[in-house]
Amino acid sequence: MVGILIGQIAFSIVLASIFLFRPSLTSAAGWKIVAFVGLCVLPGLCLIGGMNTHVQRSETTRFCTSCHVMVPYGQSLYIDDANHIPAQHFQNHRVPADMACYSCHADYTIYGPLNDKLRGLKRIYLEYVTTPPAAAAIQIPGGFKNAQCLHCHAGARSFEENPVHSTMMSTLQSNEVSCLGSGCHDTAHDIANLDHLKFWKPLQ
Amino acid sequence: MKLSTIGIRRLLRASSGLVILGMLLEIVSLLWFHPLSFVLFAFVAAGLIGLGILVYLVSLVFVAGPSESTGR
Numbered sequence: 001m002v003g004i005l006i007g008q009i010a011f012s013i014v015l016a017s018i019f020l021f022r023p024s025l026t027s028a029a030g031w032k033i034v035a036f037v038g039l040c041v042l043p044g045l046c047l048i049g050g051m052n053t054h055v056q057r058s059e060t061t062r063f064c065t066s067c068h069v070m071v072p073y074g075q076s077l078y079i080d081d082a083n084h085i086p087a088q089h090f091q092n093h094r095v096p097a098d099m100a101c102y103s104c105h106a107d108y109t110i111y112g113p114l115n116d117k118l119r120g121l122k123r124i125y126l127e128y129v130t131t132p133p134a135a136a137a138i139q140i141p142g143g144f145k146n147a148q149c150l151h152c153h154a155g156a157r158s159f160e161e162n163p164v165h166s167t168m169m170s171t172l173q174s175n176e177v178s179c180l181g182s183g184c185h186d187t188a189h190d191i192a193n194l195d196h197l198k199f200w201k202p203l204q
Numbered sequence: 205m206k207l208s209t210i211g212i213r214r215l216l217r218a219s220s221g222l223v224i225l226g227m228l229l230e231i232v233s234l235l236w237f238h239p240l241s242f243v244l245f246a247f248v249a250a251g252l253i254g255l256g257i258l259v260y261l262v263s264l265v266f267v268a269g270p271s272e273s274t275g276r
Contacts, residue, residue: 045225066238
């Protein structure tokens with residue numbers, strides 16, 4: 001996909017460079033059309049393609065963990081302990097492994113993807129312009145919302161038939177009781193203890 | 205040579221230059237897997253390409269100008 005887009009960009013560059021060196025060609029009608037395609041249509045398509053590729057790429061686990069401060073969070077996905085919720089989800093493919101971060105941290109609302117991108121830009125600003133926070137000090141603004149768990153688990157038989165879940169479903173949906181902070185599933189990214197934990201090594 | 209013709213050619217050159225520079229930066233951003241590559245694309249490459257397209261569209265307005273003045 002990226003290869004096709006780069007090919008399209010290269011073709012656009014070739015077309016555009018014709019008018020960089022020979023702008024007088026546009027006096028002929030046929031070249032006017034070529035100029036319109038080379039300087040307006042193709043660059044516009046390249047912009048749309050580039051934005052689409054970058055947005056898709058920004059949702060990958062590899063992208064998130066390419067930021068220095070996120071490296072320990074990426075390592076915590078390999079902790080060999082089923083009580084660690086992110087590790088258990090990642091290792092058993094309960095979320096797509098190549099989109100593990102985004103699956104649980106995306107804002108599943110109408111303007112969610114836009115809010116996610118704005119939050120990401122704010123983090124880039126913190127990382128490169130101001131003093132970045134220590135990895136362990138990073139907090140999700142407003143805390144981790146149950147909606148992100150319920151996006152997948154709500155409606156699932158194993159989840160709803162669990163008597164603990166069924167008795168407190170309304171409080172879970174209203175976020176009164178947190179899935180993570182209520183003492184039920186409270187081991188998330190335990191990056192403070194990474195040195196003392198065992199790690200799972202995938203075959204590939 | 206009319207002044208407007210020289211102006212159009214300058215605008216076309218500027219447009220081509222901006223589009224080419226923006227596209228080269230877009231290629232760099234696509235090959236560079238890093239959070240900053242998104243910033244490079246969204247704020248620099250996209251800005252240059254968008255400006256290039258805008259300059260080209262402005263040059264079209266210049267082309268339309270002389271035809272109207274001659275009554276064609």
